[in-house]
Amino acid sequence: MASPDGKHCRSQTNGEAKPPDSKKQKITELITDDEIMSEFSHHDASVARINNGSFGACPQSVISAQQRWQLRFLRQPDSFYFNDLKPGILESREAIRSLISADDVSEVSIVDNATTAAAIVLQQMTWAFAEGRFEKGDVAVMLHYAYGAVKKSMEAYVTRAGGRVFEVQLPFPVSSNEEIITEFKLALERGKVKGQRIRLAVIDHVTSMPSVVIPVKELVKICREEGVDQVFVDAAHGIGCVDVDVKEIGADFYTSNLHKWFFCPPSAAFLYCRKSAKFSDLHHPVVSHEYGNGLAIESAWIGTRDYSSQLVVPSAVEFVNRFKGGIEGIKKRNHEVVVRMGEMLAESWGTSLGCPPDMCSSMIMVGLPSCLRITCERDTLKLRAHLRECYRVEVPIYYRSPKEGEIDPITGYARISHQVYNKLEDYERFRDAINKLVSDKFTCPSLSA
């Protein structure tokens, strides 16, 4: 931790905001396997933690950096507020801007999570309806597999304000980008059927459940061709998981969590707002005295809070750069291993993957044996709890309703993740647990409510 040196706190008037240096790493030294395990030694070692996708992970060195920021605030909060906070947030924003190839740091705001970002984008729609810029019945389009919170946000801000919401039905399992592109085009047609404008398209970059990488660049292009006013890409699983180049992708708004795949502590996310976007009157719903100074400035002060998770982005970048190839290398290896693990499991269980490898990121959907009789969402929660409690395997399960006429359908898919702390044994344990459940003739209905 920082030494409790009173002088240190008052040295901030030169605008420099970095916490005291952690142990300096030689730039040429790559992180070793032992060091990786040490960085994640606070994880419960008894758990096969193959669900990085839900809550992410944060290494010790970034936690330490976070604690240094927290201590700085506790030591002298006024000085922290006047001297350290703003430059620190700006530094984090600049680091993100560079990572995502945004033109200007003013386009990058830091918020708590993608859920908050969605509320920001959608609240702006409410005002557009209330103030007559949009008309009742104007349309918003989203994917059927959009995240639950985002669906509710659409209901709370768009439907309630008079908008009409269309869901794009996507197939799952899915075998090609073209299937998704076709459905999306169809949904846009439906949207324009009564001559109403499509005011917003919400497109996941990587859907949550079931998890599939969506061809966002192509879909954004279609939106532009169809005259959709605003395109919002929800990439909760974005940075650190798939390639995030906001100019390439071309959306008006793009959000991604930093705590899922970019090693930030809970929680932090960025919301990118293209400068040239038509509608740029976004506000943070928690209004402070910074109201009206632009979303990035508003978001950087929403009242007294612990902003430390937003301040450690530079430390997360330092961590990532200890790996061969930095974040690109991590992404590549995560993808390769999770595909290999998925194929290993599917082969052992006699099932299949939910999509081809090129439509996966660091997560993959693996079919579970149909004899487990997963018949509803409730079963997936029960099975997940059973796996956690009796086998120490943490993995989310997705329920897929069978289509008419399917024989012995696969109705359950496990979404396995791979992150730098995972080991082969994690997936082997899962493989063996399911094989045991099968040989024990276990079925979901046999689990208590």
Add this chain to the structure above:
Amino acid sequence: MPPVSSGNPNLVSHILPMASTDAEHYHSGTNGEAKPPPPKKQKLCSFISESEIQSEFSHHDASVARINNGSFGCCPQSVISAQQQWQLRQLRQPDGFYFNDLRAGILESRKVICSLINADDVSEVSLVDNATTAAAIVLQQVAWAFSEGRFDKGDVAVMLHYAYGAVKKCVEAYVTRAGGRVIEVDLPFPVSSKEEIITEFRRSMERGKLNGQKIRLAVIDHITSMPSVVIPVKELVKICREEGVDQVFVDAAHGIGCVDVDMKEIGADFYTSNLHKWLFCPPSAAFLYCRKSAKFTDLHHPVVSHEYGKGLAIESAWIGTRDYSSLLVVPSIVEFLNRFEEGIEGIKKTNHEEVVKMGEMLAKSWGTHLGCPPDMCSSMVMVGLPSCLGIASDKDTLKLRAHLRNHFGVEVPIYYRAPKDGEVDPVTGYARISYQVYNKAQDYERFRDVINKFVSDKFCCACLSV
């Protein structure tokens, strides 16, 4: 319970050792119990000593006379430690934490608050980040009422002129923008009695109803921020009811731990207070109380999650993946409070008495006065600064404050009061001093001496660089 032992040495500061990394301990969550391991047990008959108090706040910068508890509050070591235990639990196994521990922990915190504030039912108590967030929740509901036609354009919202800056902006963002008309109650400062405030408030009610429009909302501070004065909220709420105001929202950012907070006594529809200012919570946490029988109860957290529609308390308990640890340590705070003789009541009483004593000491030394009588102060008091310092604007107050911080190690906010016509040698600057359990007489003596030195050096704000 096993003794608290150190966990991973990399993980925690010098603050306090972590809970043992015992997997079994972690799994005690499925029976619904969510508490982290309790801190070292105290002998019931021994209250916290002076040196223990200093130890609890030893992470404060010892070189600073920290007489501004009002702005950012403070948090003792034992609560920080409890918070870190919650944080570690989430990092260890976040899924287990989410499914087994989080809800139960939030509920327990809410129950404690419900009891502390004399609310009828825990469903009336939501936990949010801070009073600023609570204001957004209440005011967003007003915006919907306008756009959905329950309120008419031009209907009125009343707030105090000294309302907190963020709340004023919030009223602009959600009420004015939606078509509401905002009336500010001008309050005198310095002020000498509750009656002055009550009179002004009544007048504003009249102005509000002038064109036959309804007063839909009154936003009343329990303790204004700058300048800081305790407002007679109970009387003002009563006036609101007599005048048929639809919704009364009390903004008590400086509420709990500072003044008496009894929901049924005060009678507002909505009441919010920060927990990190005067109730020793780490940054940051606040409660928003919503009276069950209130007319308009369709409040929502602006950050919408899958819990949308299940009531504000449930919505607020899950607004996406976040660190909820500051909301989870409320039971640990109660344990800390109970180490003081007479608990939070005793702390409030002592803080009030001491800050008045210090304020009077300063005013006497500087030849100035307090901004209001002692019975209108809480744990904070406004002390006039010598007029020869030449504080002539808000900017001057910021410059002076920075000067005091950077060169004299004194942290204190300054308020600029525009002089009235004809005033001779007006006192235009007031320092808002706070008193909390970690403060000492030396903190205020240092401030006293610095200001006296300024006066004798003929220092004035105009000589400070921009």
